[in-house]
Amino acid sequence: MNKKSIMFLALVAIAALIALSACGNKTNNNANNAGNAATGTAPAGTPAAGGGEAKSITVNAKNFEFEPAEFQAKVGDKLTISLNNTAGNHGLAIPELGVNLKNGESATVTLDKAGTYDFNCSIQCGSGHDNMVGKLTVTET
Ligand SMILES: [Cu+2]
Structure with a gap:
């Protein structure tokens, strides 16, 4: 070479x-x-403007629907979702958020992406099981 x-x-x-x-x-x-x-670009611990709130919602489930079947939140929110069965035995799963609740359980998720998150009943509860769907809509702040 x-x-x-x-x-x-x-x-x-x-x-x-x-x-x-x-x-x-x-x-x-x-x-x-x-x-x-x-x-958000704010320093750690500071909620992003408009979002970043701690919110909670209880979803009631009966044969065969969720109430509410639709709810909203903002990007940055820390949302605690609880499931309360009022009739029958139902679960609440939001696959995209890794949430799967049984009666009386709750989960807290930080919503960092806008979009529509479908949820559904995660326990085979009977003839109306497949109709037990809903959606969480997360909007930009
Ligand atoms: Cu079901």
Whole structure:
């Protein structure tokens, strides 16, 4: 190998390193931005403007519907969802949020993404089971 080709290889290696590190920075920035979007840019512990409230809702379940079947929250809210069976034995699952409640249970979720989250009964409760659906709508603040 002559001197010229060694220099060439060295340059290629350096260029590759620069490209890799530039890429790495970009990835990190994206991750940071995603983090900021989720938590808001306010310092830790400070609720994001408009959202970030602690809210709670009790969903009543009977044969065969949820009441309310639809409810809303804002991005950043800490929402505690409780399930109360008023008739029959039902569960409440919100698959996208990892929530699955039995009667009398509750779960607290931090809503960091706007969207519509479907929920459904998670216990085979009878003929109307498949109709036991509802949705949580999370809106930007
Ligand atoms: Cu059911």
